[in-house]
Amino acid sequence: xxxxxxxxxxxxxxxxxxxxxGERRMAxxxxxxxxxxxxxxxxxxxxxxxxxxxxxxxxIKQALAFGDISxxxxxxxxxxxxxxxxxxxxxxxxxxxxxKLIDDEDISTDVVSIGSxxxxxxxxxxxxxxYTIVGSAEANPYEGKISNVSPVGRALxxxxxxxxxxxxVPDGLIKYQILSITR
Numbered sequence: 001x002x003x004x005x006x007x008x009x010x011x012x013x014x015x016x017x018x019x020x021x022g023e024r025r026m027a028x029x030x031x032x033x034x035x036x037x038x039x040x041x042x043x044x045x046x047x048x049x050x051x052x053x054x055x056x057x058x059x060i061k062q063a064l065a066f067g068d069i070s071x072x073x074x075x076x077x078x079x080x081x082x083x084x085x086x087x088x089x090x091x092x093x094x095x096x097x098x099x100k101l102i103d104d105e106d107i108s109t110d111v112v113s114i115g116s117x118x119x120x121x122x123x124x125x126x127x128x129x130x131y132t133i134v135g136s137a138e139a140n141p142y143e144g145k146i147s148n149v150s151p152v153g154r155a156l157x158x159x160x161x162x163x164x165x166x167x168x169v170p171d172g173l174i175k176y177q178i179l180s181i182t183r
Contacts, residue, residue, distance in 0.1 A: 030100045032114045032135030032148065038099060041137065045092040048085060056082045095137045102135075107183045112156045114148050117183065120156070120176040123164070128179065133157065152176075 033041070056078060063075035107115040112133060119130045132145045133156060139147035146153045152174075155167040161181055167174045 029098065031095045031098045031137045032102055033095075033099045033138060034102050034115060034134060035104075037134060037138030038096075038101060041092055041096060045089065045096065048089050048092070052085055056085055099137075100135075104183050109181050109183060110160060112159050112178065112181055114157075115183065116181050118156055118181055119179040120165070121179055123175040123177055131156070 059078040060075065060082065063069070063072055063078050066072055066074060069075045102115040104115065107113060109116075112118050114133050114135060117130060117132050119128060121128050130144055131152065133148055133153050134145045136147040136149055139145055139150065148154065148157060151169050152167050155165050156176075156178070159165055159178055161178050163178050165176045165178065167176065
């Protein structure tokens with residue numbers, strides 16, 4: 001029994017070491033955010049810390065009232081929710097700690113950069129699309145916000161109006177022409 005306990009401790013410390021080293025590597029990366037993205041993440045973090053933590057604490061309290069926790073699925077579920085919540089809080093705190101704010105005044109309209117709104121024309125389908133290039137933390141393709149590290153975002157960065165951009169995607173090659181660049 002004691003050997004098993006030592007193995008669990010050892011295993012836990014290795015995992016903790018890995019997580020700490022992984023977080024250090026992640027912490028070295030700058031996270032680019034717009035003012036809107038920063039506000040959205042701060043609001044989510046506040047909601048998680050003030051409202052969701054209390055809700056989950058209440059669920060745990062109710063589950064404990066059922067008695068024996070060894071076979072208590074409500075308790076297990078609440079503890080899993082708590083772990084997921086704390087993981088999301090830690091991730092948001094790391095993102096906010098490493099945030100580099102994108103100032104609208106610093107966004108060039110001559111070349112595509114993070115924060116640019118770009119209208120492109122798909123040359124194969126003759127369709128126009130508008131994208132806003134953002135950091136990976138606030139990317140949302142459904143809102144037209146694409147990450148600077150996505151294939152399309154990476155291909156557009158540094159390009160000028162009227163340039164033809166080739167994007168390598170899993171389905172092949174897409175060609176876009178940049179029609180406009182705005183803030």
